[in-house]
Amino acid sequence: MEKELISIIVPCYNEQEVLSMFRDEILKVTNGMSEKYPHLMFEFLFINDGSKDDTLKILRGFAEDDSRFRYISFSRNFGKEAGMFAGLENCKGDYAVILDADLQHPPKLIPQMYEYVKDGEYDCAGTRRISRKGEPKLLSFFSRSFYKVINKISQTQIVDGAQDYRFMTRQMVDAILSMREYNRFSKGIFSWVGFNTKYIEVENTERAAGTTTWNFWKLLKYSFEGIFAFSTAPMNLSVIMGFIFILLAVAMVVKILICGDEMWGDSLIITLVCLIGGIQLFCIGVLGQYIAKTYLEVKKRPVYIISETEKTYRKRKEI
Ligand code: UDP
């Protein structure tokens, strides 16, 4: 049987505590797969997203111990989205898997994902959280509301609880790479490109070690990214609101003209001024969001910048 390469892509930001645990775990799983399917080969591509701890040192060690381990180190922190993109862009596999370093995405699911995808029935297998155990109640509430809102206003449907843990074919990887946008919202991109996806339902798993970099505000910002990247509904909403207020103003003028000079209280005027001022600000804000995004897109900045890979490191050491 012809050889097939599976690329394991792991974005890492300050993950020194879990990396060796992760390596043991992933090797256990992939060695098991190679035994069952001798034609399978693996490469492990770690993305060091500007970590401030010893992540890079550990990754250098991995690459020295085993030539299947590669890494890309960014010149600074570019965010997980950039990490995943760099992984996909630089992987060589016939299949690619993206998973977190903290073991919240259990590697033991990879064989099952491979089973779904290998016969061509599915192009992608991913995981979907069915419980939000261990997550603050308020956060769960906001997450759920986010999915409801975005699925109402955007044509790109985003599955509630779908994680970034995915096993996909080369065709799907290439499709994702063909989306060159700078403001990357993977949950939307995965769904926008289409393809047949099988979701495996999983329970929420806690981090094996280290700490999460997410907090409420970061998540809120991320959800707005998603809305502004995949829907223009907020912009339409501001147009509709503006239109309603113009109609209202016309109606009021007509009423004054017909009913004569009625007494309009000062407070009413102030209220109206505030109301209309507020709505204008709101609309300008919405518009500004899209202009800001457009601005970033037209600059065509790279999504990430590489400062070191296992190859450049080896070369430098030889000199
Ligand atoms: N991560 C990254 N860059 C960042 C933040 C996170 O590459 O700026 C990686 C991190 O190392 C981990 C994955 O993205 O492998 C998920 O991050 P985290 O566990 O902090 O998020 P959570 O699981 O809490 O959503």
Ligand code: MG
């Ligand atoms: Mg995590």
